Amino acid sequence: MFMNKHEYVLLFEKHLAGQTSPEEEKLLRDYQDDFDIIDLPWDEGMGDEAKVRAVLHKNLNNEINPIVKRLDYKRWSIAAAVLLICSLGLYYTVVQQKPDVSQQLAHRITAGGNKAVLTLSDGAKVTLNNDGTVDPITDGGATISNKSQGLLVYNNITRPGTAKGTNLFNTISTPRGGQYQVVLPDGTKVWLNASSSLSFPTYFSGLERRVQLKGEAYFEVAKNARMPFKVDVKGMTVKVLGTHFNVMAYDDEQDIHTTLLEGSVALSNSRQVQMLKPGEQAILKKSDASIDLKKVNTAEFVAWKNGSFMFTDENIETIMRKIARWYDVDVSYKGNLADKVFAGYISKDEDISEVLKMLELTGTIHFKVEGRRIVVMP
Template identity: 35%
Template structure:
């Protein structure tokens, strides 16, 4: 099949307009890798080249001019995107092909803008139910919700020495964006929290997080910005970075997109450069560094779930948090790796159908995904 023809098929698949013949040709293309002894690197390069071609023919969305552009893919495309970039990967290694017809299953909607704001006096505000506008005036800041999904602290002159701390928390199936009093922007992923002062006093700006958060820090060399997570500290040196520290993951991952950060634990520290990720476990002060596709690691702030060579369990943990469902395994966890992007606006049925087409069998029972033996 010519590259141009394949790209047009993928475009129709992504828009939900693919015919049975398109799907058949696509499956044949996947299977063509089986007998050619192509390496993982060969496949990854082909996949990257195809993505670049598709990106040229689609609309784009971007957060800043420096970050990698991501394709604006329709909601209907989600299941096919996972088949394209996950299914092909599985076909390549397992030799399995699935053309199982889609079965009707109970659906679960994706997460959305949901969060609870806890003030210093213990008062709680449900941000997804309260009207837009000013919420409160505290020592050093005015708090407002200018639009759904965004909480903004506006600094004001304050001579008081008292510092109040607020906490923003997202449930499973929630996300929220926060602008701190110094202008630093924070994206909070599902099942996460950030504790911060309503005004930054003293010689540094310190916040504490759980779960996952992405930071665009307003740099100030005289007042460094520090993120504390468990027993680890990340200090910005003019920076955009992502911190993933969920309790159900074995390690804490700090990924740098721009600038520089210092990651510290115990007596150890490293300084990351863009495109690097620091990996730290709970039971060690060792800090390991690996090169990664940093934009993929932070794809969730642009509305995508990134599958960057992740295993089934890590992927299922992401589904659990975003769709607010539990996960149960009924046998050995499949030893397969994933790659690509999934639109976070997709219903769960699209994702589970794509998993089935890719050889991962699941069953949805109430609020639980049961991963079945192959």
């Protein structure tokens, strides 16, 4: 069976999204060893074919190598083939006629990193970073340690009933271009995405463990059947006993998304209660407070926590909001882009120029970089 390049790219995008059938997976495996581009004639205006292919292979290797560790060999080889097809087809229109995005940069816009601010119960603020140089802190009966690799850990907790075991609150906040991890007093692990904050007590006591979230976070909740874990976020409460889930609740997003990977959760607001199963996502519409459920590929919604951008049929404005938070840039638009959707996968460690170049490979969108402002154009 032959596939043209368009059919192959669509099938590969389904593979990345986890939506391919066993028959389609077999088709990809069988086809990758004998790829036949039947609708890609070479135009003389595109230059010397052998030289262009050699340059593109070299560039693709340089661009893909940083994320190879996150992909098995077969998926990497398919990705390389798809990118090469797109690159060859767009070489003349995008590479020869359009200036490279990276050439527009007056300076590099590098990826975000591990940085946050911890606000203690007395209002004092502690700057956190990746090197773990902050000395251990004691607050509300907890010893707080800033470990290396962007990790904050609460331990040596004073038991309730002692003088120091009062219910005091801390808040950890990440800026745009920042992320951080925290192990809460009960052992629950939380990953905070950029431009987010989490408030929590220095010791969990009583009948529940309750925290407040703004922005986005991934939770791995320590099991405790006697003390349910509750996340309060913009008029909604997520209640769990012990599970893995992601909550995205930014002010500039129209909806709040709660995605469940493992266990079960109950979502409630003033209107209704919804139970969520693994592989499902709850969407709270801010406009009317309704909650809808749908099946999703969970990998897409936790890719940020695993160090990647993963887009599956997302509109450009949604994508650019993610990029703006991680690279701490502003975004503006020219022209009608409402009907443009994209799919792709790339490491968050890459400079912003690499992410923009990936999006430009479609040939339907272009970018202009002005300092720390990105202009999006058809």
